[in-house]
Amino acid sequence: MKRTNNSKLRIIPIGGLEQIGMNITAFEYEDSIIVVDCGLAFPEDDMLGIDLVIPDVTYLRDHISKVKGFVITHGHEDHIGALPYILKEMNLPIYTTKLTMGIIENKLREHNLMRSTKRKVVRHGQSINLGKFRIEFIKTNHSIQDASALAIYSPAGIVVHTGDFKVDYTPVFGDAIDLQRFAEIGKKGVLALMSDSTNAERAGFTQSERTVGRTFDHLFAEHSNTRIIIATFASNVDRVQQIINSAYKYGRKVVVEGRSMVNIISTAAELGYLDIPKNTLIEIDKLKNYPPEKTVLITTGSQGESMAALSRMAADIHKKVTIMPGDTVIFSSNPIPGNEKSVSKVINELSAKGANVIFQDAHVSGHACQEELKLIYSLVKPKYAIPVHGEYRHMKANAGIAEQLGIPKENIFILQAGDVLELDDKGARVAGHVQTGAILVDGLGVGDVGNIVLRDRQHLAEDGILIVVLTLAKGTNQLLAGPDIVSRGFVYVRESEGLMEEAKEVLNVALEGCLNSRNADWSKIKLVIRDTMNEFIWKRTKRRPMILPIIMDVNV
Amino acid sequence: MKRTNNSKLRIIPIGGLEQIGMNITAFEYEDSIIVVDCGLAFPEDDMLGIDLVIPDVTYLRDHISKVKGFVITHGHEDHIGALPYILKEMNLPIYTTKLTMGIIENKLREHNLMRSTKRKVVRHGQSINLGKFRIEFIKTNHSIQDASALAIYSPAGIVVHTGDFKVDYTPVFGDAIDLQRFAEIGKKGVLALMSDSTNAERAGFTQSERTVGRTFDHLFAEHSNTRIIIATFASNVDRVQQIINSAYKYGRKVVVEGRSMVNIISTAAELGYLDIPKNTLIEIDKLKNYPPEKTVLITTGSQGESMAALSRMAADIHKKVTIMPGDTVIFSSNPIPGNEKSVSKVINELSAKGANVIFQDAHVSGHACQEELKLIYSLVKPKYAIPVHGEYRHMKANAGIAEQLGIPKENIFILQAGDVLELDDKGARVAGHVQTGAILVDGLGVGDVGNIVLRDRQHLAEDGILIVVLTLAKGTNQLLAGPDIVSRGFVYVRESEGLMEEAKEVLNVALEGCLNSRNADWSKIKLVIRDTMNEFIWKRTKRRPMILPIIMDVNV
Structure with missing residues (x-):
């Protein structure tokens, strides 16, 4: 009789639901647990003085003998950022694709964890066996290269986890999302689909990354007499590639500025994810040797982060770059909710210095809109739908799409962090709840700042x-x-x-x-x-x- | 010779430029100063613990014998909110339209300033003489009724100040903007146009307020089986009127909830700016006597303000209203930059309680877009253009429109607070700079919290x-x-x-x-x-x- 209880598949989101960030989900079957992603969250406005937030992994700690390792979908901070903190406590292997591993290794080096951490690079199409699970990596598209969906095979059935994804039929680098494989697995019969809810409120299709390249070409043609400065996300290697392409076409030298961008770009170039024509990239110190209209700066700071390179230029405290009247500054990004005011501040400062600021049309999202979600649901045809990656409103919108496509309401689960969803051939139900939460990191302290300290800081801040x-x-x-x-x-x-x-x-x-x-x-x-x-x-x-x-x- | 110096018109923005809020501008000619508007600003994120911000009126204080009074364009906080604080120090008369005066009087009563303050209600089309100035009030449209543009006649020429405006050919209440009068004054020859820059980055025309009424009708028809809760700006009387109209049409009782909204609505109703059919408005305590689908709540909290009525309902701490599954909640508003996250938090809480949240298409702006600005420039044909009311980026966009319409670049002035713009028949130039600034109000203290205290609060908040x-x-x-x-x-x-x-x-x-x-x-x-x-x-x-x-x- 005991066997019945054990032979259920349990899906336990340890973070990442009802919030943006801190994605980490445990899959458990009998004596095996695998963990998909291990992200951090950025502090909320009321977390005064906090640097970053990592998940409370008490559940993993309590079942550490079962845990086989981390399976990582892609290299964004909200999916990998907590790894160094968690690995310091529990030594587990990491399985992921090449570029993702390269970005993770930068972190492991910083935290002195390279030697102790077992790592295995997996190719798209390849599977790995971890205990009772087999995990297949499926090629997807996202705003960072080498992103994967996962097909998680368990004795209770197959779960498909999309990771963060979009459908890009004409990606800048590498292949389009492997829709055939989604269909093939769908044909076999899929127990549950866990899909990205970020853009589930948005109708239509997310544009191809390639459209941004065309926009850059137009902007470079239009602003051929001025220096061009482009701010974008450090990790969007394809975006950087397209800027380099336009720069090369229009005979401009390229400078990359901002620590996080320099790090990721050099990792991507080393691993062959970036194709830089000879003599195109120059050091920032060489900038003065070229006429401004023959240069492009690619920089961090697209979110108005106060210490990022573009913000320092705008505030006139950048050591090497001074904004000049006539400079064309392009924001190749949208403000993440909460950053609108900081971004606007930077735009005002740049404008006041005489720069011509362009903040429209030079960005596309990395997440699927409604039509793409419908496509994936229709290819995978899961029995159960589990919206993930989003605030409640986004998951609810995703659930609405699932329902629209014929999945019965009782087969759709909007979970909360800590919920234990048990699935077997008889059905699915939330069968319990485990401890989860947010551990605050402040300086060297991990978890030593809690509610009392935060309440005191709030009180001190107010009065x-x-x-x-x-x-x-x-x-x-x-x-x-x-x-x-x-x-x-x-x-x-x-x-x-x-x-x-x-x-x-x-x-x-x-x-x-x-x-x-x-x-x-x-x-x-x-x-x-x-x-x-x-x-x-x-x-x-x-x-x-x-x-x-x-x-x-x-x-x- | 002295006369030459004195017979210039001086325009001195004391606040309101390069920021949203704190609009106040002095116009000076020889022995006469008039002050247009007297607004407050809401604290920036780094002004910890501050309740509100008022302008430093040192310049008025130093020239108090010349100051003839306040001329107020409309009743929004960023144009009237500092009046009680400034009036406590300098007893000056107020000139404005009826509803605007009604809203100001609510404030004066609160601050015990009614008896000491001279007030004169002015009709649109009417002029008042203040020292060397004559000021004509011109009907405009805005997201609050009774808004005015001002034609300021001085011996040096006419300055037209649009106030905050849009062009609404089909307003809900009263007349459309008096375009004929703008044209007539333009024909006489206008020295300078000061125009609203808020939406100068946006192409096209702002939609008529009436379009929102049609949206309400559709939403009421579509959601005839549920309670409807609508959040909007407390001061948008036309919006409230249209909700009441739809409610009446669909046989629903209306409850108004939220202190600021109740205040303004009762003032507007008293003064005849709101037409409420008999037996439509009910007290909140009577709500339980009606089936939910026969009621509408109009409430504050459209910006996610933590203490507003809707936020309290969402957080389940409202004393009289509990969100029920199936409730339709409509945000008849856009988040003001900086409020996106708070609004999203409320939407998530409402969704999680089972409410159906609608946050699109039930709002139009109160500010002119590019085509409306072009229209006003073309009717007024000013010699000088002075963009006002906006951050730098907005004023720069407004300046771009002026230039596009043929105003020479050197005749366009993007001013900073404190700049003294001198105009006469020979030309215009920034001839000096006077003291301006932000006075912080914290509790009863006005100006006793400054940079040192704020820096300490920031430090305490961080660590x-x-x-x-x-x-x-x-x-x-x-x-x-x-x-x-x-x-x-x-x-x-x-x-x-x-x-x-x-x-x-x-x-x-x-x-x-x-x-x-x-x-x-x-x-x-x-x-x-x-x-x-x-x-x-x-x-x-x-x-x-x-x-x-x-x-x-x-x-x-």
Whole structure:
């Protein structure tokens, strides 16, 4: 009887649902667990001071003996970024395609994990066996090369996971998505399809990456008398290829600027994913040897990130590039939700320096729109549909498409992180819930900043802090020094002198009563300080700074 | 000779350029100054804890004897919001149209300024004389009723200021923009046109507000079996009118929810700008007496503002309304740049509760696109063009349109706040610069939070604070108590116990050397504490909390 329970396939999203980022999903069958992707998330606005966010992998830790390794769909941060942090704790092998592995290895080197981590490069069309699973890598298209869908074969059936994908019939490099293979596997009978929901709210088809190349050609022809600066995503190798193509055609030298872009471009070039004509790429220091209209800069900063190369140029703090009136600056990107204002700030700064900023038509998405999702559903014809990769609204839109194509509503699962979806030949159901969550990384600290610290930071950010210090005589509670009041982030010291004097008087009155009573312990005294100050400050300023009483005592 | 200098017209934008918000412009001729609009701005992301921002009106203060009053174009916060704060300091009369005055009076009442403030309601087509100026109010269309352009007649010539406007040939209420009058004044010869740049990057025409009414009719017909909740801007009275019209047509009762919306709607209804059929509007408490499909809620929160009614419904903390599966929620708005993520959060929460969220096609802008700007330039035919109301990119786009229509480049002025543009029959030039700026309002404090406080709040928000307290013996510098270390917003106390113990040891060693040296004054001791802690904490955590040393002394 025990066997029945064990011979179910369990799909457990450990992150990546109802959010953008932190994609990681466990597949479990009997004694085998494989993990698809291991991404990070960027901090939300209320995660003050946090650098990045990684998934809580308690479930993997608790079942580590079963875990066979990581299978990675593509090389974006939201799919690989947490790997170094998780690998430090659990030594597991990585299976993925060549370029994806190259990008991961850059990270492993940085974290000193190259020697300890077993790695295997897999080709599209190839399969690997991990415990009870066989995983086949299927060629797809995305805004980074070498992206894969996965066909996950288990004794309970086949699950197809699209990864992040689009259908590009005319990709810049390599083959189009392997639609035939999706169809072939579909013919065999697919238990479940997990598909990318990012653009599920958008009608129609995502344009081919190649259309952007044509736009570049037009823009290069139109702006033949000015320097051209193009900002795009560091990892979009095809985009960079197309800029290089246009530059070569129009006789311009190319400079690549921005650390993350230089890293990925050199990895891509080394591994043969980028074809750079001889003498086209030059060092940034050589820029001055060429007339501006014979140069192109490809740069990071398309999201208005304050430390990125383009933002530094716009703010006039870039060491090597100064924006000149007449420069043509092209944003080959769309702002990711949340970045609109930073991008607009950079555009304003560039415009004010006389640059001609072009921010339309030089970008296409890397994710499938509704018609592409319909195509994949129709080729794969899964019994169950599991929308992944998106906020709730996106997954709901994806579910709507599945329903429209005839998948019964009860066979569509919008999961939450931690849900355990059990599938077998009898059916599918959410059978439980495991621990998941977000671990915050701040500097060297992984997980040492939690809700209390964040709440304090929020409080400090809103209204600052007011510290009340006093020194008491040990035993007698006689006030030896203070109360002194020091504030930060609350109000201009000069403006608040009178206020602080008054606060001290109010405090002295309150303390007098409290210190004289023999049974006043420190927690009582602190409470009196907090209450007195909170009330006084609120009444006078309508603000609520953090009140922090500190008491010291001295032997007399 | 002195007269020559004085008989120039000076246009001085005190705010509102290179930003959205805080519109206020002074017009000066000899002994007369008039002020057009007096708006507030909402705090930028880096203005932590700030409630709102008002303009620095030092220039008006320094020339108060000349200032004749405020002329207000329309009733949006970015044009009227700073009035109560400025009026508290300088008692000046207000001139504007009826509804605009009604909205201003709500504010004056709140700030107890009704009795002291002289107010005069002006009709469209009417003029007022203020010192050397005559100001004519011209009917325009905008996303709030009773908006005006101004023709400002001065001995140096006529300046036309569009205010915020669009061209709506079929407005919901009242007349279309008075294009004939623009043409007539243009015929007389206009010195300068100051026009709304908000949508100057957008091609074509802004749609008529009436098109939204048709959309509502379709949506009401389509969703006849569910409750309908519509979020829109509190001040868009025409939008509310059209929702009421559709509700009446489809036999639904209407509830208005959200404090700011209730305020403006009742003012508009009182003044006759809103036509509500009898028995259509009901109190929110009566909602339960009607079947859901016979009700409509009009609510605030279209920007995802965390405290607004719709956000509270989405988060399940609204006292009177609970989102039900099947509810149709319509966003009759576009997210203002910067609000995209908050809006998306609300959409996700509503979707997760089973609501059907519609966020497209139920909104039109209130600002002129390129073709409308071309129309106004062509009717007014100004000698000089002065783009206003927008970020730099918007004003630059507006300038591009002016140039395209034949205004010479040197006659187009993209001004910055504080620029003094002098115009006379000989020409126009930026002849100087006056003090301007942003005054931050936090609680009751106006201007008591400045850059130092904001920088401290930013620092506290990023990494928290680490306070080091010690008590010394007066005179001898003998350490009587401490050093104690208290932190907030830095790291979990439990996680950091070891770290803090170690920090104390490091600190003790550093202090020993420093306290023993006879000439160590407190500033020296504090410096040692800061340096020691900064270095230790950075090395161990790669974080830089604020280090705050506090020293007390005691007579022994």
